[in-house]
Amino acid sequence: MKKIIFLIAVIFVIASCSPKKLTWIAIGDSITYLNEHTNETGNKITKGYMTRVVEKLPNIKYFNQGHNGWTSGDIADKIDSIGLEKADVYSVFLGTNDWWHGRKLGSLSDYQNSTGNNTVYGSFRIIISKLRNLNPNAKIVLITPMQRADFVYIEDMKNNAWGSYKDKNGQWLSEFAEAVNNIGKFEKVAVVDLYNEPGMKLENLIKYKRLKDPQTGTYKNYPYPEFIKIPFNPETDEYPYPADAMDITYDGLHPSDKGFDIIAEKLVTIMKNY
Secondary structure: OHHHHHHHHHHHHHHHHOOOOEEEEEEEOHHHHHHHOHHHHOOOOOOOHHHHHHHHOOOEEEEEEEOOOOOHHHHHHOOOOOOOOOOOEEEEEOOHHHHHOOOOOOOHHHHHOOOOOOOHHHHHHHHHHHHHHHOOOOEEEEEOOOOOOOEEOOOOOOOEEOOOOOOEOOEOHHHHHHHHHHHHHHHOOEEEOOOOOHHHOHHHHEOOEEEEOOOOOOEEEEOOOHHHHOOOOOOOOOOOOOHHHEOOEOOOOOEOHHHHHHHHHHHHHHHOOO
């Protein structure tokens, strides 16, 4: 009898010490999407941030809800049709496409008053309200957009965009990051502030941009901020980010393995407490 009681006690201790099994839905844009589509990076990354998190926290099972090119407005518009389900943890990593597409940011009052999908604040309210409806007890983690250098898509150089050193339609990417932080404070949820992460500043995103010297026509490696004033012609120029140019990103926008490591580390620090 004593042996049986002892065994029961041992089983109880082991069970109580075992990490709780959790489900995690990661909502985002291409940065999240790439976790399952590394081939679309020219194989410049090996795995995304979700895979890296669950390698450190194997009690978590993730589901990728990253949608290539989508804004928070796109997510909010299709919130009931993309297949979101009840989960223990939700992360929301959006904003950079909203900025580039010139969506109106709005104000915290748009979030507080549920004014609809006409502003980024309003879009986030729709998204987070949906998550609360799916599971009122779920943990929510918001992730701000990263700073970005000049983006050039590796599969189509005509798809390019300037970095966050310049405004778009009178709005700065930093304001979109601030909006995510404001929502996090209002909702009292965790925020991973990548925009203000010291190791992810503009000068850390790429080592250089390889461009033609306007005077000589020969290629030179221009670091930030020198490359800002050098023209790039997608019709005639070579791809400006060879493998050696990678640092935190591989194309000026999307994280490299180094960048994904930083994101995963921040998430692990938060999620290990769940």
